Amino acid sequence: MINHRMLHRRKNSLGNKVFVFLNTIFMVLFVIITLYPVWNTMVLAFNDGTDALRGGLYLWPRKWTLQNYITVLHKKNLLVGAYVTVARTVIGTLTALAANALLAYIVSRKRFLFKRQLSLFWVITMYVNGGMIPVFLLYKGLGLTNSFLVYVIPGMVGAFNMMVIRTYMAGLPDSLEESAQLDGAGDLVIFTKIISPLCKPVYATIALFCAVGHWNSWFDAMLYNRMNANLTTLQYELMKLLSSVSNQSNSVESMKNAVAAVTPTSVRSAATILTMLPIVCLYPFLQRYFVTGLTIGGVKG
Structure with a gap:
């Protein structure tokens, strides 16, 4: 019973909450950094090639097309x-x-x-x-x-x-x-x-x-x-x-x-x-x- 209470307190301690929060932020940023190059490549693939020369394409195609494919x-x-x-x-x-x-x-x-x-x-x-x-x-x-x-x-x-x-x-x-x-x-x-x-x-x-x-x-x-x-x-x-x-x-x-x-x-x-x-x-x-x-x-x- 005492061990259970100690484990419960440890999980709810301030240090553990800070660690979980920082770990979650780090993993979210890591996923974004990993997936963004693939997503940006897909944006360029679905965007008009001439329009893409203007730059500024990050998260969504500006002028949709399937001509590249x-x-x-x-x-x-x-x-x-x-x-x-x-x-x-x-x-x-x-x-x-x-x-x-x-x-x-x-x-x-x-x-x-x-x-x-x-x-x-x-x-x-x-x-x-x-x-x-x-x-x-x-x-x-x-x-x-x-x-x-x-x-x-x-x-x-x-x-x-x-x-x-x-x-x-x-x-x-x-x-x-x-x-x-x-x-x-x-x-x-x-x-x-x-x-x-x-x-x-x-x-x-x-x-x-x-x-x-x-x-x-x-x-x-x-x-x-x-x-x-x-x-x-x-x-x-x-x-x-x-x-x-x-x-x-x-x-x-x-x-x-x-x-x-x-x-x-x-x-x-x-x-x-x-x-x-x-x-x-x-x-x-x-x-x-x-x-x-x-x-x-x-x-x-």
Whole structure:
């Protein structure tokens, strides 16, 4: 009873109220600072490009228009790039999640003899790589250039993702696996029926990491598939679009843009919003798993 009263007084103390007030103000300001650049980019994307040159756009478009988005969506190869990016994101995320989960299950088992050596090997790959030219020559020798598989196979196994899943699995009770073995279950049944259902938080976290990485990637498309217009990604096409509107010197193209009331800044803003929109829509469905999976499955020394 005394402890309850002391706790109640501590919660209602002046110092605690001041802390809650200042913490609330700080968090509100932090959210505003974080979201304002995105909001301002959206304002520019929905505002007339010529009107935006006057400046003074902060919280609301002054002259509404969809021409910026129309200009972006009418660009050549953009639709093909969107199809390739969606396919890459879905297939790449699923294969990476399956491969990392299987490897994590193997090295998380106490009876596996070489788990320390393999874990050390994968950690080294996080800091040491062969470099761009050797990697390009390797992919070319394997026939991965000018191929969709270059988006999927090289990213199937990630040392960081595997270590996060391994740490999460190692924290599960050993009694679950032992009881399943007593009932005659093999490793595949244990992994699919017992371990994996308990790993949904960390799986969702890694899936979000992989999906964002695949969706935002454009450099590999430029290196390995730039000569094949049917295999370029959305991000690569948008990068070319931003480069073209930034370095526009053709008078005919400039006249078209003047008539359409778009500018490089407005087109860039519209392209940015279109690029981030799918991930923003996906995140709320995975957010409830994100914190749990990341903290419990964090790599520990």
